Amino acid sequence: MERKWWHDKVAYQIYPKSFLDANGDGIGDLRGIISRLDYLKELGVDIVWISPIYKSPFVDQGYDIADYQQIDPIFGTMAEFDELLAEAHKRDMYIVMDLVINHCSDQHEWFQKALQDPEGEYGDYFYFRKGKDGQPPSNYRSYFGGSTWEKVEGTEYYYLHMFAKEQPDLNWENPRVLEELYSMINWWLDKGLDGFRIDAIINIKKDLEFRSFPADGPDGLAGCWRMVESVDGVGEMLEDLKRHTFAKYDAFTVGEVFNMKPEELKEFIGEDGHFSTMFDFSAHKLTYGEHGWYDSRPVQFEDFRAVTVRAQLESQEIGFLANIIENHDEPRGVCTYLPEELQNETGAKLLGTVSVLLRGIPFIFQGQEIGMQNCRMASIDEYDDISTKNEYQLALSAGCSVAEALEACYHRSRDNARTPVQWSSEKNAGFTFGTPWLKVNPNYQEINVAEQQGREDSVLNYYKQLLALRKSPEWAEVFTYGRFVPVLEDEENIFAYERRGEDKSALVVANFGLSEREVPLPSGAGENVLLSNLADVKLSGGRLELLPGQVAVLG
Structure with missing residues (x-):
């Protein structure tokens, strides 16, 4: 495998609205991010991915972009962004931005012009289609619920939106659209940006006939992803995108x-793939309900282990995955993948170790490094997320009580990850001296950066040790390029794997169960303890004893 500059890096996602507010308006901003670059450097972060900061009406928290080349004033100015970029580069850190190009905002100049003349030049920037017998052109359900087709008042036209109605899909079959998008991407890369996280990109290829599918719900609609899965040719579009933009700059893309389609993995992240890497969502998919959040089930350990192992084995001959346990679209990992009794500091360290030492690029989401947890809201009014409100209504319409619908949101809402970062035990968790845009998790008194910085056995200090181990001169080669080899697969509640390098190996053994376990060490495993989340590691006669929630890294 050709070695790339990003192979041995650790990435950290910032959700800027909730990271740190420097001016007291209750919303995180660029100045807040700049002030914490040293914190991230000390943690062991190399690549910082910043969720959308472009001009936006924030119907979907900035993933509805009104101007791709302007910073939204709530976050600051372009001069401050340039300062952030310069300060990051000074620290040998890299900045990656979100690239949202399947759709834009209905407030974007292109769409406003398109509405004036759906049959004109800008109408062809989007997908305008005439209805059929007074009905939408097809029966697709959007990702956020309801039809993907929105009627243009006073006309017989509808426009396509696979997300919210305020997020019209861009027409990737129109060369002019591509010219505009490629020019914008290169403008950012010319500024010195180091790459992009590329949002919802598989959706860019459409079936231009927009054929309906058999209904898969009582609303008579079919998920729009059925159309996505039915078409071929997205690879050619992605290669064209890469050739005209990222490849010219050796940019990092995720x-x-x-x-x-499983057989396309090599095309996506192989030696010359469409992207540098892509997220492994296999564990997150275990949280899906058949009809919505209200009928999802707790994730079972055996399933979590099985899908993670499968993703590792399928990818390691091909390229690098980006490994996550949470992000801005998912609830907190500690509350999702661990039994209730391990939803604590011990469990946070366990889960972090298993994820960070996998083969691939570790992505840490803000607050993960201190073990932030889901936030219980008193009513649906305390939530902000558009998807959560839709899922709440879906639960009620399915016959759930208000309490049951709220419980589903507590376990699955995207706002669980979006509550402000807990910096201290001061008012509003030290996030703002104003009124926070979203409720601060009340547990900030116990879980916060300031308290953990001063405590040797904290989650934060453990993460520093974990990232330092991954990047240490002695072990970086093993943890970057070493093979992933699952072991002890028949042991109940044990997740264990080796990272095998050319001349040495490391063993990770984690007890996800609630009882003490003794397991045999694989032959040839080292018995030096490189790291453990609990002080006492019992090794004797080729066997390892693990307390509930304990993880040990041996070399």
Whole structure:
């Protein structure tokens, strides 16, 4: 494998609205991010991915972009962004931005012009289609619920939106659209940006006939992803995108890819793939309910282990995955993948170790490094997320009580990850001296950066040790390029794997169960304890004893 500059890096996602507010308006900003670059450097972060900061009406928290080349004033100015870029580069850190190019905002100049003349030049920037017998052109359900087709008042036209109605899909079959998008991407890369996280990109290829599918719900609609899965040719579009933009700059790219056909993995992240890497969502998919959040089930350990192992084995001959346990679209990992009794500091360290030492690029989401947890809201009014409100209504319409619908949101809402970062035990968790845009998790008194910085056995200090181990001169080669080899697969509640390098190996053994376990060490395993989340590691006669929630890294 040709070695790339990003192979041995650790990435950290910032959700800017909730990271740190420097001016007291209750919303995180660029100045807040700049002030914490040293914190991230000390943690062991190399690549910082910043969720959208472009001009936006924030119907979907900035993933509805009104101007791709302007910073939204709530975050600051372009001069401050340039300062952030310069300060990051000074620290040998890299800045990656979100690239949202499947759709834009209905407030974007292109769409406003298109509405004036759906049959004109800008109408062809989007997908305008005439209805059929007074009904939408097809029966697709959007990702956020309801039809993907929105009627243009006073006309017989509808426009396509696979997300919210305020997020019209861009027409990737129109060369003019591509010219505009490629020019914008190169403008950012010319500024010195180091790459992009690429949002919802698999959706750019459409079936231009927009054929309906058999209904898969009582609303008579079919998920729009059925159309996505039915078409071929997205690879050619992605190669064209890469050739005209990223490849010219050796930019780092990470794709948000759902609905990919398994045989296409090499095309996406192989030696000369469409992207540098793409997120492994296999564990997150275990949280899906058949109809919505209200009928999802707790994730079972055996399933979590199985899908993670499968993703590692399928990818290691091909390329690098981006490994996550949470992000801005998912609830907190500690509350999702661990039994209730391990939803604590011990469990946070366990889960972090298993994820960070996998083969691939570790992505840490803000607050993960202190073990932030889901936030219980008193009513649906305390939530902000558009998807959560839709899922709440879906639960009620399915016959759930208000309490049951709220419980589903507590376990699955995207706002669980979006509550402000807990910096201290001061008012509003030290996030703002104003009124926070979203409720601060009340547990900030116990879980916060300031308290953990001063405590040797904290989650934060453990993460520093974990990242330092991954990047240490002695072990970086093993943890970057070493093979992933699952072991002890028949042991109940044990997740264990080796990272095998050319001349040495490391062993990771984690007890996800609630009882003490003694397991045999694989032959040839080292018995030096490189790291453990609990002080006492019992090794004797080729056997390892693990307390509930304990993880040990041996070399």
